[in-house]
Amino acid sequence: MKAAEARVTEAVVKPLTTFEENRSRFSRARLPPKERRVRVTQGTPSIDASGRAFFPFAIDAKWGAGWQANTVVGCAYVDGAVLVKRGDDHRPAESLLGKNVKPVAGACVESKDSLAAVVK
Amino acid sequence: MRRLVSDLPRLAFIAAMLAGSALITATSLASLDDENLSAFVMEKLPVRFEAAWFLALKVHLVAAAFSLPACVLLLTKALQRRLTVHRWLGRVTGGVVLLALVPSGAVLSLEATGGLPSTLGFLVSGGLIAFFMTRGILAARRHHVQAHRRATWHVLAQMSVAVSSRVLLIAFEAAGLEHEPAYIAALWGPVVCSALAVEVLSRWTLTERTPREVRPAVTRPALAVAFARAGR
Numbered sequence: 001m002k003a004a005e006a007r008v009t010e011a012v013v014k015p016l017t018t019f020e021e022n023r024s025r026f027s028r029a030r031l032p033p034k035e036r037r038v039r040v041t042q043g044t045p046s047i048d049a050s051g052r053a054f055f056p057f058a059i060d061a062k063w064g065a066g067w068q069a070n071t072v073v074g075c076a077y078v079d080g081a082v083l084v085k086r087g088d089d090h091r092p093a094e095s096l097l098g099k100n101v102k103p104v105a106g107a108c109v110e111s112k113d114s115l116a117a118v119v120k
Numbered sequence: 121m122r123r124l125v126s127d128l129p130r131l132a133f134i135a136a137m138l139a140g141s142a143l144i145t146a147t148s149l150a151s152l153d154d155e156n157l158s159a160f161v162m163e164k165l166p167v168r169f170e171a172a173w174f175l176a177l178k179v180h181l182v183a184a185a186f187s188l189p190a191c192v193l194l195l196t197k198a199l200q201r202r203l204t205v206h207r208w209l210g211r212v213t214g215g216v217v218l219l220a221l222v223p224s225g226a227v228l229s230l231e232a233t234g235g236l237p238s239t240l241g242f243l244v245s246g247g248l249i250a251f252f253m254t255r256g257i258l259a260a261r262r263h264h265v266q267a268h269r270r271a272t273w274h275v276l277a278q279m280s281v282a283v284s285s286r287v288l289l290i291a292f293e294a295a296g297l298e299h300e301p302a303y304i305a306a307l308w309g310p311v312v313c314s315a316l317a318v319e320v321l322s323r324w325t326l327t328e329r330t331p332r333e334v335r336p337a338v339t340r341p342a343l344a345v346a347f348a349r350a351g352r
Contacts, residue, residue: 024147029159087166098157
């Protein structure tokens with residue numbers, strides 16, 4: 001779990017902060033938050049349809065006085081891949097840095113088979 | 121020296137609008153790239169009818185990059201003295217505004233941050249631009265200089281919202297206001313204030329500078345003759 005949190009910080013929070021520092025402020029886009037924090041929302045990993053284990057995570061952000069929860073949600077695979085949710089799809093974390101990457105089908109969705117195995 | 125001082129607000133406005141337009145264009149160029157999306161685009165995605173929205177965004181950015189500085193230049197005395205250039209640049213600008221800027225802006229307004237109040241704000245501003253641009257064109261064709269001037273001031277005033285609302289938004293967010301209320305206030309404030317400012321200014325200049333008896337009709341006969349000479 002700690003490893004997943006560290007992985008999300010490295011793959012999402014740090015590059016996103018650098019990306020936002022370099023963008024123009026004279027835009028209608030929201031100003032970057034002052035701070036972000038990563039929460040891994042599950043103690044044990046889930047298994048997707050391809051049999052890969054992942055931890056769901058959420059990133060909270062602070063603009064004014066309070067924290068806004070779940071500004072970014074996604075999943076961190078145990079093998080290192082980090083995906084973030086946009087609409088109904090999950091895409092590689094680079095999508096937050098403006099890269100127009102395609103969604104990954106079936107990613108970050110817990111497999112029904114793995115759920116059944118846990119229940120049994 | 122006195123003339124320079126009296127022209128100072130106008131010159132400052134022109135300089136601010138040209139600088140703001142250049143900044144917006146530089147910032148918006150990133151939004152034309154399909155592979156590297158800008159922060160503004162990423163904030164909006166996912167949107168309904170994504171292809172149509174992207175097309176509207178690109179049309180709007182290119183149209184705005186041309187029409188805001190063009191409108192500023194059309195209001196400079198230097199260009200107003202060159203009637204043929206003024207007339208042709210005005211025609212092209214009018215076409216770009218009515219056929220590209222306003223329709224694409226209306227499409228983009230449907231996905232505006234802040235929901236319905238923001239959508240309405242953009243639609244009102246775009247509606248004023250379309251209405252006064254049409255009136256401005258008709259007034260120019262009839263050689264009604266004062267009516268043309270008032271209408272085009274309204275067009276430029278609403279276009280200036282692009283600059284003033286961004287400045288206000290930065291100020292509001294820096295002051296710690298929530299993003300959505302700040303966005304709505306930073307939009308509606310300049311839309312309403314710009315329209316009121318033009319009304320006050322145009323009434324003041326009409327009263328101050330124009331003899332009462334010629335106010336509603338052609339107020340500058342010499343300019344009207346020059347209009348006619350330059351050809352329709």
